[in-house]
Amino acid sequence: MTMPARTRAKVCGLTNADDVAAAVEAGVDALGFIVDVPVDTPREIDAERAATLVADVPPFVSTVLVTMAEPDDIPTLHETVGTDAVQVHGDVTPEALDALAADLDASLVKTVDATDPESAHAYAECADALLVDSTDASGAGGTGRTHDWTATRDLAAGLDVPIVLAGGLTPSNVAEAVRTVEPYAVDVASGVEAEGGVKDRDAVRAFVGNATNAFDEVEEVSA
Numbered sequence: 001m002t003m004p005a006r007t008r009a010k011v012c013g014l015t016n017a018d019d020v021a022a023a024v025e026a027g028v029d030a031l032g033f034i035v036d037v038p039v040d041t042p043r044e045i046d047a048e049r050a051a052t053l054v055a056d057v058p059p060f061v062s063t064v065l066v067t068m069a070e071p072d073d074i075p076t077l078h079e080t081v082g083t084d085a086v087q088v089h090g091d092v093t094p095e096a097l098d099a100l101a102a103d104l105d106a107s108l109v110k111t112v113d114a115t116d117p118e119s120a121h122a123y124a125e126c127a128d129a130l131l132v133d134s135t136d137a138s139g140a141g142g143t144g145r146t147h148d149w150t151a152t153r154d155l156a157a158g159l160d161v162p163i164v165l166a167g168g169l170t171p172s173n174v175a176e177a178v179r180t181v182e183p184y185a186v187d188v189a190s191g192v193e194a195e196g197g198v199k200d201r202d203a204v205r206a207f208v209g210n211a212t213n214a215f216d217e218v219e220e221v222s223a
Contacts, residue, residue: 005182005184006212007178007182007183007184007185007186007211007212007214008029008030008184008185008186008211008212009027009028009029009030009185009186009188009207009208009211009212010028010029010030010031010032010062010064010164010185010186010187010188011023011028011030011031011032011187011188011189011192011199011204011207011208012031012032012034012043012064012066012166012187012188012189013032013033013034013041013043013066013189013190013193013197014031014032014033014043014053014199015042015043015045015049015197015198016053016198017053017056019198019199019204020053020056020057022199022201022204022205023199023204023208024057024058024061025205026201026204026205026207026208026209027208027209027212028061028204028208029061029062029185029212030061030062030063030064030085030185031057031061031062031063031064032064032066032087032187032189033045033050033053033054033063033064033065033066033081033083034066034067035047035050035065035066035067035069035077035081036067036068036069036073036077037066037067037068037089038068039068041196041197042195042196042197043189043196043197047077047080047081048080050065050081050083051080051081051082054081054082054083055082062084062085063082063083063084063085064083064084064085064086064087064109065077065078065081065083065085065086065087065106066087066089067086067087067088067089068088068089068090071088071092071096071097071099071100074086074088074100074104075100075103075104075105078104078105078106083106084106084107085106085107085108085109085128086104086106086107086108086109087109087110087111087131088100088108088109088110088111089111090111092110094122094123094125094126097110097123097126097127098125098126101126101127101128107128107129108126108127108128108129109127109128109129109130109131109164110123110126110127110129110130110131111130111131111132111133111166112130112131112132112133113132113133113134114132114133114134114147114148114151114152114155114167115147117151117155120132120155120159121158121159124159124160124161127161128161128162129161129162129163129164129184129185130159130161130162130163130164131163131164131165131166131187132147132152132155132156132163132164132165132166132167132183133147133166133167133187134146134147134166134167134168146167146168146169146173146177147167147168149165149176149177149180149181150180152165152181152183153180153181153182156181156182156183162183162184162185163181163183163184164183164184164185164186164187165177165178165181165183165185165186165187166186166187166188168191169186169187169188169191169207170188170191170192170203170207171191171192171203171206171207171210174186174188174191174207174210174211174214175210175211175213175214176214178211178214179214179215186211188207191203191207192204192207
């Protein structure tokens with residue numbers, strides 16, 4: 001029997017150096033830094049703070065700028081922050097995303113709503129990966145809500161780009177989510193927090209372990 005490929009783990013919404021270090025120590029594959037979003041979130045930081053945190057991330061750990069900025073403003077914002085990839089949220093047309101991809105010296109990830117498979121197919125033509133999330137009316141993620149993983153698995157089977165699974169993931173449910181969807185990666189923010197914008201070191205470690213070893217034993221996190 002061929003085992004599925006190892007699922008990668010991304011921790012999003014890093015706001016301080018201690019949390020970055022804890023995530024790296026836990027074996028995370030990617031770190032997300034939220035900059036320039038028009039929604040109220042304790043995980044947003046300014047571009048200069050993000051650039052400082054990104055500069056201290058060691059080699060072989062990917063960094064991701066997570067933003068809802070206007071497409072025309074994203075290349076300059078990315079140049080300031082200096083991440084390996086850009087994750088775009090919000091109502092951006094496929095045409096605008098395609099133009100952004102041509103101007104951007106980074107991998108491009110587009111967030112899509114789990115309940116809107118048509119947009120996923122449209123964005124798949126111009127994005128390097130799709131992040132399937134439970135979004136709110138603004139198109140932002142971070143809602144803390146799960147969605148139908150079976151439907152996401154079926155969606156992923158019909159797409160030729162890597163799928164990142166997000167939405168309500170925690171250390172306790174991420175292994176089941178990975179076994180159901182078999183995504184390229186999983187993404188967590190609020191599901192590993194001690195409080196808004198501050199990560200819980202034990203929860204981060206358990207999430208990364210359970211995500212990347214989903215076909216082995218699941219580690220529980222004590223409350």
